Amino acid sequence: MKKSEIKKWIENNLVRAEEARQLTGQTSMSAFKQSVKTGQISPFVSFGEKKPYQLYEKSEMLEYGRKLRERKGIYE
Template sequence: MEREAAFAFISENPELVKAWIEQNLLMKNEAMKITQQSSTAFGQAVDTGRIKSFVEFGDKRKTKWYLKADLLDYAKNKKKNSKQ
């Protein structure tokens, strides 16, 4: 899908976009529950690039949203790696 067509779809279907965001994007507190990490451990995983934000915005105070699928994958692999 071309960029212009994608933007047109989004503009014409805000309820679908909202539903997708609500089902797939999480803020830090929700993300920490999935990864079962403390704030410090989660921050370290972000700082080292093991967890990446899907989108971030804001200049002075950044807001980051994380993709739920990425967090579930990270949590699954974190458990595997800790058993080795």
């Protein structure tokens, strides 16, 4: 795979935490972080040790958001 193809894939398929939160439909970053902490979602890749920079797979965030909306629909 060429470097340009990898870059394009990353740009099209990976998102930072804030965009991932929006894709899931969660209203707060603390709710998103709780989902990560409990293992309901996980970063695709994480860089750094003290304050890691994490990227999430866009399709997984969309799917998790769909499941959250379904669950809310059942209990509302």
